[in-house]
Amino acid sequence: MADTTLTLPAPRRLHLTGWRKGVLLALLALAWEGYARHLGNALLLPTFSATLTALVQGFASGELVTRTATSLQLLVTGYACGLAAAAALTAFAALSRWGAELLELLTAMLNPLPAVALLPIALLWFGIGAPSLVFVITHAVLWPVALASYAGFRAVPRTLRMAGRNLGLSPLRFIAEILIPAALPQILAGLRLGWAFAWRTLIAAELVFGVSARSGGIGWFIYTNRAQLETANVFAGLLTIILVGLIVETLLFRSAARATIQRWGQEQ
Amino acid sequence: MGVALRMADTEPLLSLENVTLRYGQGASAVTAVEDVSVDLAAGDRLVLLGPSGCGKSSLLRAVGGFQPVDAGAIRLRGAPVGRPGPDRMAVFQEFDQLLPWRTVLGNVRYALQRGRGLDRAAAEARARDWIGRVGLARVMDAHPHTLSGGMKQRVAIARAFALEPDLLLMDEPFAALDALTRRQMQDELLSLCEQTGATVLFVTHAIDEAVRVGTHVLTLSPHPGRMAGLAAIPAAARQRGTAAFAQLEATLQAGLLATEAHTEEGARRHG
Incomplete structure (x- = not known):
């Protein structure tokens, strides 16, 4: 059923909001440029144009590309581990009371624990290097995703559950073919949140102990450039983080939502 | 032994024998349905008719295997019904x-x-x-x-x-529809049932719907749901607008009112 308040077709409306955001971005860049010129201290705040130049140079030289690739590789590994653990835990919770109580207990205890706080333990257990980073990213992803998925499972309407049970599905089929698609809006929201947490955790972890890592990611790039007082490069690193976040958000999560829950009319 | 809808020497398709359903445990338990016994032969369409709180939906869910039976037995082709399965397909109101x-x-x-x-x-x-x-x-x-x-x-x-399925379970499937669509759907359902010879357990609180779609109507009284009356609907009375339809409607209405008056009186006496 069509939303009566929506007078313009969706693509045109998107286009219009995009146009406004473009103007706002240009104004922000202009303000940045103006203030940085007024300040006249490139060590504290490089101009927008200098940052852009550093960004372009960083990508042209390939340094920012390899840094980003290193970070993303770690991120994807940790994200995948976190998702696998969340899937196992949530399936257990959906199938048994014990599993549900375990999930509630663990998320209540561990969700508020910042992933970076686990870094000293990770270093102790896995040494300096990729496994430690993967461990903290897994922790950052696991709890928000498990929590959101479990909440999604619980919110599946009783009628839909009965309609599924009516077919005599096995427990695993019931989860895979009824509960997961029905809870997809919440699961997608959890995946999005997990991605943001993982990204932040990774950069923070790289900043903390990137110093000793053999080949660092973007966090390490920022850290070394700060030490060398190459502030424009520091800002270029920050811009890269923002860019990657935006690209993943629009390309991955928005199109996943468009292809699934929006098409099925499940969007909340 | 349940009340058979008609004299039959064959085994009933579905048999409810002194079925009692409760919600909750111990002292706080509430009896939803008490001591309901009825048999359905293949091709019967039994309507469970009653006001809200008479446990008609609970009874249907118990037949579907969605809810446990606290006393008595529900048998399909002689075997106690277990977990929900495609031999008993349900259509819900939602x-x-x-x-x-x-x-x-x-x-x-x-x-x-x-x-x-x-x-x-x-x-x-x-x-x-x-x-x-x-x-x-x-x-x-x-x-x-x-x-x-x-x-x-x-x-x-x-x-x-x-x-x-062996048995179709319909839990007020048309209750959330507008009056016109509801009538149309009743007619369509009736014709599908007559084409296929489906056996149906149909829950409703609408008397005209009960007369239209059922071959038999089991009236339940509320709090807890008890059997208040069982009526057969002759094929001739199934046509809307006929005198027979109106008369059956009136009879069922009077029966329903009597059960409610009876319960109210009972509540006053006990309260």
């Missing part, structure tokens, strides 16, 4: 009984693949046939959220019929 992520065709096909173990091609052919029979061939590839309430209920009915 519109969200379809899988939103599957199309109309996908919903019926999936049910046939999982519930009847058909391969994709066979399931799809039978699904197309049944969707056509409820008049929805042109929205075959639409997702449920784009359909009206009546269309969604038609899909659910097509899905239930397509699986050719």
Whole structure:
């Protein structure tokens, strides 16, 4: 059923909001440029144009590309581990009371624990290097995703559950073919949140102990450039983080939502 | 032994024997249905009629295996009913009984693949046939959220019929529809039932609906649900607008009012 308040077709409306955001971005860049010129201290705040130049140079030289690739590789590994653990835990919770109580207990205890706080333990257990980073990213992803998925499972309407049970599905089929698609809006929201947490955790972890890592990611790039007082490069690193976040958000999560829950009319 | 809807020397298809259903445990337990016994032969359409709180939906859910039986027994073809299964397909009142992520065709096909173990091609052919029979061939590839309430209920009915269950369970399937659509759906359901000879357990609180779709009407009194009367609906009385239809409606109405008055009196006496 069509939303009566929506007078313009969706693509045109998107286009219009995009146009406004473009103007706002240009104004922000202009303000940045103006203030940085007024300040006249490139060590504290490089101009927008200098940052852009550093960004372009960083990508042209390939340094920012390899840094980003290193970070993303770690991120994807940790994200995948976190998702696998969340899937196992949530399936257990959906199938048994014990599993549900375990999930509630663990998320209540561990969700508020910042992933970076686990870094000293990770270093102790896995040494300096990729496994430690993967461990903290897994922790950052696991709890928000498990929590959101479990909440999604619980919110599946009783009628839909009965309609599924009516077919005599096995427990695993019931989860895979009824509960997961029905809870997809919440699961997608959890995946999005997990991605943001993982990204932040990774950069923070790289900043903390990137110093000793053999080949660092973007966090390490920022850290070394700060030490060398190459502030424009520091800002270029920050811009890269923002860019990657935006690209993943629009390309991955928005199109996943468009292809699934929006098409099925499940969007909340 | 249950009350048979007609004299029959064969084993009943569905038999309810002194069925009692309760909610909750111990002292706080509430009895929803008490001591209901009735038998259905193949092809019977038994309507459970009663005001809210008479436990008619609970009884239907118990037959479906969605709710445990606290005393007595429910048997299908002589065997106690267990977990929910495709031998007892349910159609619910709520519109969200379809899988939103599957199309109309996908919903019926999936049910046939999982519930009847058909391969994709066979399931799809039978699904197309049944969707056509409820008049929805042109929205075959639409997702449920784009359909009206009546269309969604038609899909659910097509899905239930397509699986050719021993027993169809209908829990006020038309209660959330507008009056006109409701009448139309009752007529369509009646004709599908007559074509297929389906055995149906139908729950409603609407008297005209009970007379229209049922072969028999079991009236239940509320708090707890007890059997208050069992009436057969002759085929001649099934036609709306006839004197027989109106008379049966009036009789059932009087019966329902009597059960309510009786309960109120009882409540006053005990309260």
